[in-house]
């Protein structure tokens with residue numbers, strides 16, 4: 338599990354990379370000091386070689402400079418590589434929690450958070466590998482260069498301080514002006530993906546009813562909004578970049594002119610003005626580069642914030658105790674269930690008690706809350722009030738993977754995952770064996786059906802189970818629910834796509850599961866499903882109105898025809 342000791346967070350990911358960041362700081366220090374080679378070399382050439390006309394001096398200076406440049410090159414490569422490593426470490430620490438967050442419906446009252454945690458992680462990693470962090474690591478060295486310029490002549494120092502202030506104001510403007518558009522762009526990108534994903538899953542419907550044009554326009558509109566927002570911040574960045582670049586060049590020439598004045602007044606040497614110009618460029622380059630990268634920096638920062646919020650919202654894995662798999666009872670007391678977004682309860686007042694080998698039918702009209710109850714029983718939706726206990730322990734007391742092995746769930750809309758039929762039945766578990774998969778298929782009476790598929794158990798089903806028929810999908814979904822002989826099996830309208838053979842197979846599957854000691858919950862519309870259950874829960878309008886032995890409930894309903902009609 339990802340969430341073992343302490344919740345993984347951006348902070349823990351950062352502390353995992355602390356040493357690497359120290360390395361970056363040290364390399365930046367060495368690099369910035371060695372960078373002085375360029376102005377010193379120029380000064381020496383102008384003031385020493387050109388005046389003495391000494392070739393050996395020039396050769397010695399050149400060799401020395403070449404050596405230092407080689408060292409600088411190595412440092413630059415090292416800095417970039419360390420940053421890539423930081424990105425990788427960051428990713429290693431956070432990718433699993435981000436994937437878990439992708440798979441988890443976030444709890445009540447969520448604000449912010451990320452619609453796509455992995456995309457946010459990509460954004461952070463990409464920024465780590467870009468020139469942005471190097472520019473930021475160089476920013477603290479600006480005063481060093483300005484100090485040296487000041488030593489050459491205070492006027493140089495003052496001129497460059499003025500230049501730095503103006504360039505930093507540009508960076509500050511980028512920060513202020515790009516923050517909101519960057520946030521909007523991320524939201525619009527998420528909207529566009531959501532629309533596009535939904536349409537990919539429903540291409541048949543879209544094609545059949547001539548919705549292509551209309552739906553394409555919806556996606557196009559979302560796409561346009563996103564690109565316009567990107568264009569707007571791109572334009573701003575381009576303007577700031579242009580100004581910063583030209584301003585720096587102009588300031589460099591200004592320093593030359595200032596130097597020339599000082600030379601004319603015999604206050605400094607020709608070599609110094611060249612060196613001053615180079616130092617000016619070096620002092621201002623990080624700000625110019627940072628301005629250019631600020632948009633990506635903001636995007637990465639916002640991604641980090643969303644990811645942090647998402648990870649903070651992740652329910653902690655509270656279960657510490659190793660519980661043995663449940664095998665005796667299911668008891669529901671005063672249960673109310675809200676959807677994961679924390680809205681008001683959809684179904685309330687459910688209390689029922691069942692023992693191994695029993696089966697309960699859940700009946701009620703459309704929209705009354707049957708599926709909602711089913712989702713809570715399997716732990717997919719949170720309990721808003723009351724309790725659901727297996728062998729006396731609440732569902733939250735189990736580690737979710739361990740509990741999952743004791744639960745079988747066939748949702749109302751069966752979706753299989755891209756992969757083979759065998760992998761789907763075996764729940765993609767690495768410990769799934771052929772024997773267990775075939776056993777589940779036989780229990781669900783779907784073994785022969787699977788053998789008749791083109792590649793048997795190895796038949797690949799597309800995303801959503803695309804290549805199979807509705808009935809085939811439902812029956813393979815039943816085998817997946819029965820895989821590993823789970824104790825609690827919840828089947829949500831399991832016969833909605835089945836023919837007579839399929840229903841017979843389903844009935845015998847439910848009976849075998851009961852004989853093996855399972856508790857089976859069958860959510861049903863069609864009356865013939867009621868033959869396989871011995872208890873009934875009646876739900877009306879979001880509340881349980883009856884629970885008890887099947888025949889007693891049915892005869893009570895017969896004496897109240899109104900209720901019977903409403904419960905279907």
Ligand SMILES: Nc1ncnc2c1ncn2[C@@H]1O[C@H](COP(=O)(O)OP(=O)(O)OP(=O)(O)O)[C@@H](O)[C@H]1O
Nearest residue numbers: 676680683701702703704705706707708709710749
């Ligand atoms: N994710 C959700 N968020 C908020 N409300 C929901 C959500 N899913 C369903 N509902 C609402 O909860 C109510 C009960 O839905 P549920 O799916 O449990 O009904 P049902 O009894 O299974 O109906 P059916 O027989 O049609 O399957 C409905 O009014 C529905 O609009």
Ligand SMILES: [Mg+2]
Nearest residue numbers: 707708709749
């Ligand atoms: Mg339903």
